Amino acid sequence: MSPSASRGASAPPEPSVPLAPSRAADAASSEELVRRACDGDGDAWAALTRRYTGMLWAIARSHGLSRPDAADVVQTVWLRLVERLSGLRDPGRVGAWLAVTTAREAERARLRAAQWPPAAAERRQPAVERSPERVYGTRERLGRVARALEELPERCRRLLRLFAASPSYADAAAALGIPVGSVGPTRARCLSALRRRLGDDF
Amino acid sequence: MNEQEILTAVRAVFDAVDPTPPDVLAGARAAFRWRDPGAALLELVGDALPERTGLRRGGGPRLLSFTGGDVSVQIEVAEETGGRRVVGRLLPPAAASVRVRHPGGELPSRTDAAGQFVVDGVPGGPVSLLFRLPDGVSVVTSWVRL
Numbered sequence: 001m002s003p004s005a006s007r008g009a010s011a012p013p014e015p016s017v018p019l020a021p022s023r024a025a026d027a028a029s030s031e032e033l034v035r036r037a038c039d040g041d042g043d044a045w046a047a048l049t050r051r052y053t054g055m056l057w058a059i060a061r062s063h064g065l066s067r068p069d070a071a072d073v074v075q076t077v078w079l080r081l082v083e084r085l086s087g088l089r090d091p092g093r094v095g096a097w098l099a100v101t102t103a104r105e106a107e108r109a110r111l112r113a114a115q116w117p118p119a120a121a122e123r124r125q126p127a128v129e130r131s132p133e134r135v136y137g138t139r140e141r142l143g144r145v146a147r148a149l150e151e152l153p154e155r156c157r158r159l160l161r162l163f164a165a166s167p168s169y170a171d172a173a174a175a176l177g178i179p180v181g182s183v184g185p186t187r188a189r190c191l192s193a194l195r196r197r198l199g200d201d202f
Numbered sequence: 203m204n205e206q207e208i209l210t211a212v213r214a215v216f217d218a219v220d221p222t223p224p225d226v227l228a229g230a231r232a233a234f235r236w237r238d239p240g241a242a243l244l245e246l247v248g249d250a251l252p253e254r255t256g257l258r259r260g261g262g263p264r265l266l267s268f269t270g271g272d273v274s275v276q277i278e279v280a281e282e283t284g285g286r287r288v289v290g291r292l293l294p295p296a297a298a299s300v301r302v303r304h305p306g307g308e309l310p311s312r313t314d315a316a317g318q319f320v321v322d323g324v325p326g327g328p329v330s331l332l333f334r335l336p337d338g339v340s341v342v343t344s345w346v347r348l
Contacts, residue, residue, distance in 0.1 A: 042234055049230035057222040071226045072347055075305060076328040078233040079345035083243055083330070109347065145211040146219065164213035191205055194212075202203060 026050065030167075034091035049078065051167055052095060056102045058165035059175050062158045063106035069113060073105045095167055096174035103175060141202075148197035156190035163187050229305060236303060241332065241340035244268035244275055249346070263289075268331075268343040275331065275341075279348055285323035286348055292317035292333060301332040303342075324348060 025033060025047035033051075036044035056077060060070035080101060081094070088094060149157050159176065163183075166172035172187075173180040195202075203211070248267035263278035277290035292298060295317030302309040302321050305328060313319045313333075331343045 045234040046231050053227050053230045054222050061220055072327045074226050075229045076345050076347045078230040079236060079328050082233050082237050083344060142211055142214055146215045149215060160212050161216050164209045191208060
């Protein structure tokens with residue numbers, strides 16, 4: 001049975017997620033996108049998912065989840081947002097809500113994977129699918145950034161990944177579970193550690 | 203390179219070595235199809251993971267409780283070959299239709315007069331239960347990962 005069959009009598013007959021969405025919604029604020037999605041606007045919803053799915057993926061993977069577990073967690077979080085779109089206390093902070101919910105679900109998933117090793121072993125995959133060398137070649141600039149990242153302590157590598165994947169400071173703070181005020185200094189510390197490894201000529 | 207350029211490069215590196223899978227993006231978009239603003243939400247209020255007992259996997263069922271307003275739902279999820287068995291109870295007891303919703307579709311069932319129901323073959327991943335009560339009211343449980 002298709003999901004659309006579960007709709008109530010008052011819902012439109014077709015799913016309102018368009019096949020070829022307009023990208024005009026990408027310019028709107030997250031708060032506006034949430035309000036429009038509340039009214040059933042599938043373009044607004046699609047724009048929210050384009051804006052935040054990369055961040056949610058980065059959060060789930062930084063908790064050490066396998067790709068299948070991370071995919072389940074990210075999907076669950078988006079479904080949770082769907083069920084409470086109209087109940088969000090602060091639609092302008094939807095990014096922080098998504099980040100916190102993903103971090104919490106990822107932590108639960110990590111504990112479950114640790115608790116049930118047989119199940120976890122079936123799904124285990126290497127944390128990094130492809131080596132940076134193979135992706136870029138050694139001489140390219142991105143390859144240098146990739147190698148410098150690999151030399152960083154795990155904590156800084158994770159921080160920089162989440163900063164880079166978060167649309168705003170507030171989202172990054174929520175993803176990391178730190179106060180917004182500490183985002184700037186923390187980010188600066190890890191960025192200079194990365195710069196040192198990149199060298200002066202970079 | 204300034205800070206923003208470096209962060210852009212960091213993002214490009216992770217997009218290349220561990221990209222967001224296209225089906226994760228597609229699943230995020232498709233989640234909107236499950237929107238059911240007319241249904242009352244039952245929040246997850248309890249999730250007891252089974253203790254691992256000896257070598258037996260799934261040493262006991264996982265117990266989940268949901269509640270919202272006057273309605274609550276309790277389910278036990280047992281791992282079985284070929285899927286999960288969900289045994290549950292709707293309170294207050296009522297004969298209602300049940301749909302176990304998951305990203306790939308739905309599994310239908312009904313509660314008996316005591317509000318009890320059983321659904322077999324439930325897949326892993328996100329799941330939500332939708333109840334249509336005799337008075338026409340719909341309630342849904344919050345999505346949980348089984």
